[in-house]
Amino acid sequence: MLNFTDKLRAAQAQTGSRLCIGLDPDMSKMPPKFRFITGLVDFNCAIIDATHDLACGYKLNWAFYEQYGIDGLRALERTLEHLHKTAPHLVTIADAKRGDIGNTSNAYAKAVFEAFACDAVTVAPYMGRDSVQPFLDYADKYTFVLALTSNQGSQDFQRLPLADGSPLYQHVIRTALTWTQHENVGFVVGATHPDDLATARMLAPTAAMLIPGVGAQGGDVAATLAANGDGMAIINASRAVLYASSGTDFAERAREVAMSLQKNLVLSESDLP
Amino acid sequence: MLNFTDKLRAAQAQTGSRLCIGLDPDMSKMPPKFRFITGLVDFNCAIIDATHDLACGYKLNWAFYEQYGIDGLRALERTLEHLHKTAPHLVTIADAKRGDIGNTSNAYAKAVFEAFACDAVTVAPYMGRDSVQPFLDYADKYTFVLALTSNQGSQDFQRLPLADGSPLYQHVIRTALTWTQHENVGFVVGATHPDDLATARMLAPTAAMLIPGVGAQGGDVAATLAANGDGMAIINASRAVLYASSGTDFAERAREVAMSLQKNLVLSESDLP
Numbered sequence: 001m002l003n004f005t006d007k008l009r010a011a012q013a014q015t016g017s018r019l020c021i022g023l024d025p026d027m028s029k030m031p032p033k034f035r036f037i038t039g040l041v042d043f044n045c046a047i048i049d050a051t052h053d054l055a056c057g058y059k060l061n062w063a064f065y066e067q068y069g070i071d072g073l074r075a076l077e078r079t080l081e082h083l084h085k086t087a088p089h090l091v092t093i094a095d096a097k098r099g100d101i102g103n104t105s106n107a108y109a110k111a112v113f114e115a116f117a118c119d120a121v122t123v124a125p126y127m128g129r130d131s132v133q134p135f136l137d138y139a140d141k142y143t144f145v146l147a148l149t150s151n152q153g154s155q156d157f158q159r160l161p162l163a164d165g166s167p168l169y170q171h172v173i174r175t176a177l178t179w180t181q182h183e184n185v186g187f188v189v190g191a192t193h194p195d196d197l198a199t200a201r202m203l204a205p206t207a208a209m210l211i212p213g214v215g216a217q218g219g220d221v222a223a224t225l226a227a228n229g230d231g232m233a234i235i236n237a238s239r240a241v242l243y244a245s246s247g248t249d250f251a252e253r254a255r256e257v258a259m260s261l262q263k264n265l266v267l268s269e270s271d272l273p
Numbered sequence: 274m275l276n277f278t279d280k281l282r283a284a285q286a287q288t289g290s291r292l293c294i295g296l297d298p299d300m301s302k303m304p305p306k307f308r309f310i311t312g313l314v315d316f317n318c319a320i321i322d323a324t325h326d327l328a329c330g331y332k333l334n335w336a337f338y339e340q341y342g343i344d345g346l347r348a349l350e351r352t353l354e355h356l357h358k359t360a361p362h363l364v365t366i367a368d369a370k371r372g373d374i375g376n377t378s379n380a381y382a383k384a385v386f387e388a389f390a391c392d393a394v395t396v397a398p399y400m401g402r403d404s405v406q407p408f409l410d411y412a413d414k415y416t417f418v419l420a421l422t423s424n425q426g427s428q429d430f431q432r433l434p435l436a437d438g439s440p441l442y443q444h445v446i447r448t449a450l451t452w453t454q455h456e457n458v459g460f461v462v463g464a465t466h467p468d469d470l471a472t473a474r475m476l477a478p479t480a481a482m483l484i485p486g487v488g489a490q491g492g493d494v495a496a497t498l499a500a501n502g503d504g505m506a507i508i509n510a511s512r513a514v515l516y517a518s519s520g521t522d523f524a525e526r527a528r529e530v531a532m533s534l535q536k537n538l539v540l541s542e543s544d545l546p
Contacts, residue, residue, distance in 0.1 A: 063384065064380050066381065067380040067388060072388070077342070099397060100370055101424040103299075110340040111340045111342070111345075115342035124372060124400075126422075126430060127426050128424065128425070131424065149399075149400050151375060151400060151401065153404050156402050156448060157399060157441070157448075161435065175430075217374075
């Protein structure tokens with residue numbers, strides 16, 4: 001089995017793109033005929049079918065499924081089944097932002113990597129090393145630690161200056177890099193902070209960065225690419241692609257937006273293997 | 274409908290105890306005859322039936338159910354159904370440690386408070402105000418923000434000194450208190466740090482504290498109670514109760530341990546309404 005970074009490099013080379021599409025279903029924004037649980041799966045499958053040659057992977061945010069209880073999680077499972085069948089060469093990211101004491105994080109790691117068979121996960125760093133270690137212990141999988149997120153609330157704690165003057169998020173990056181020998185830790189840095197992305201890239205030159213916040217959240221694509229440089233990066237768009245139209249042409253319009261993003265996120269010659 | 278703190282006060286008065294039991298099923302520690310998914314529900318129900326007159330509430334950690342995929346979450350749902358039927362007057366805490374950008378935390382709040390109908394939730398603070406606000410907007414529900422957790426990794430970031438000299442966890446407490454007008458924010462502070470619990474209590478005198486770490490994690494009950502003083506507190510034990518025996522007497526033994534903890538966690542006269 002390929003490890004995550006090999007799989008990601010191959011997927012990016014094949015599709016020529018660092019675009020990741022976030023499958024975050026929001027019934028209120030979908031065409032009316034999909035606004036029920038199995039409709040949600042059909043909607044996701046239509047998006048996947050329309051875009052899988054343009055994206056290096058898909059990111060599934062657990063919240064958007066959990067909100068519908070068990071039926072929603074069944075929809076998540078069925079979406080992943082379709083992904084694994086249709087595009088097994090693309091990476092799947094469980095955007096779950098988990099983290100708990102060691103024996104509990106063991107169970108979360110088993111959930112996302114085994115029960116739901118995703119290739120990567122997002123985790124929250126607040127509870128420290130033993131809350132992240134169980135994810136890192138899956139050597140072929142990949143763990144993206146939240147560093148500087150794309151939202152307004154990233155100002156509240158992530159940028160707090162520590163006693164040595166550096167902001168918390170930089171300390172998180174420096175510390176988490178020491179937690180694994182498998183080169184399977186990366187970071188979430190929002191596209192809404194290009195200057196900090198450049199700093200994060202300097203601190204972690206070989207880590208993969210998961211970069212949300214282009215599209216609906218307003219992150220600038222060109223500034224993001226410039227800040228990231230040649231490093232391994234996955235640039236996620238969710239709402240901008242999924243809800244490009246709420247009409248019957250939603251899949252075609254999603255493809256158009258994905259294609260436009262893909263063109264802007266094309267790999268440079270030096271990124272290709 | 275009672276709000277959370279009224280419900281908690283009534284439950285603590287009725288049972289005379291601040292004990293909360295964590296229903297964190299681990300098949301490897303259960304009696305062999307329960308080691309399958311529906312057995313897990315039967316195990317939980319037996320624990321609930323044997324202890325519900327001794328505890329003010331139950332805390333369910335999502336990880337231990339998610340690790341078994343959809344079937345595990347079905348077991349979580351069925352456990353909650355049994356709780357709501359058998360002990361509707363006790364509080365239920367979704368120990369999910371969630372937190373994400375605003376529109377996503379909306380969905381998580383809907384999941385724990387509506388789809389799974391819990392009374393309270395635990396959330397991670399790293400992503401800041403807009404990641405916690407959607408939970409706080411449920412005025413009758415209660416949100417426990419992670420402050421200083423019971424695990425070793427709590428040293429990594431939570432205790433970091435900020436530029437003003439105070440540790441991060443204290444800044445989290447001070448900040449989160451400003452996020453709601455509903456008096457529905459409390460904090461997780463591990464029983465493994467009694468001195469810091471006293472500090473947290475000073476910073477947030479009227480908040481409810483969710484205190485894990487007695488029992489298997491080694492927190493000292495007497496020191497915890499002394500540090501907490503008269504403030505509203507829920508003291509959680511999971512493994513010490515659930516796995517008091519792996520024999521056929523597991524429920525009786527769980528009751529004995531719960532009874533012993535309940536006696537030690539009895540409310541003082543001044544705590545009773």
